Amino acid sequence: MKLYFAPASPFVRKVRMAAIELGLAGNIELMPITVVPGQANPDYAKTANPLRKIPALETDDGQVIYDSTVICEYLDSRAGGGKLIPAEAERRWQVLTTHALAQGMCEAAVLLRYETWLRPEELRWPVWVDDQWDKIDSGLRWFEEHDHALAAPMDLGQIALGALLGYLDFRAAERPWRPAAPKVAAWFEAASERPSFRETVPSAP
Structure with missing residues (x-):
């Protein structure tokens, strides 16, 4: 492939x-x-x-x-099915929903990157930037308040969340997210020891 x-x-x-x-x-x-x-x-x-x-x-x-x-x-x-996206109905919808939340947070983060990197400063829209950050912050609050979504085993929702958090560290280190989400931060620190996290750390460009 x-x-x-x-x-x-x-x-x-x-x-x-x-x-x-x-x-x-x-x-x-x-x-x-x-x-x-x-x-x-x-x-x-x-x-x-x-x-x-x-x-x-x-x-x-x-x-x-x-x-x-x-x-x-x-x-x-x-890989055989049911590994990152559970086959059992109730668990499947839970994972796909948490994945959709983390995916939406990733989309907001990338849009922020486009707005602050590609768009000329005089054309940037601060209210729109604040709205994207609010989506990310709101998602982090949800994961912080629903930490059962971070429980083992690793699933697609958690993988998407890990990708988002790594992207924030990479592209927006000046705006730390950990103080407002200590449970998420602890999960991310532990998960970052996994080969899937260690071997895919984002890099420029």
Whole structure:
């Protein structure tokens, strides 16, 4: 399999973490790709994802799968199913819901990056920036108040949360999140010892 990736993306990291947890990382070749909002990449749009988003996964038979959530579902199925996304109905919906929350927090964090890095300073919208931070802070409060969602075993919701927290440390270290979420911070410190966390730490660009 081939994974089109950028080393800083939390969505790519989620997929890479899932692959390691599932024992499939050795079956995946990493294919670096550059995608920047406002800059066309017609080759990638034609061969992988028409939306020019990462990650995208090319399977052994040449099929291309996206986005990160669909890729993780595919990998979980390929590993036998029910490992990161439980098969049992009640637990399945719980994990998919916590994953949706963490995924939304990742989306807010990436939008913040675009707003403060790509957009000229005189065109930035402070109210919109504050709203994205509020989404992240609200999500952190939810995980802090529902710490049962952080209990073992590792699942896709926790992986997405780990990717988000690592991205905040990487891109927004000037705005520490740990003081307001000590339970989440303790979980993240322990989880960061796992190979899936250690081997996928985000890096520039």
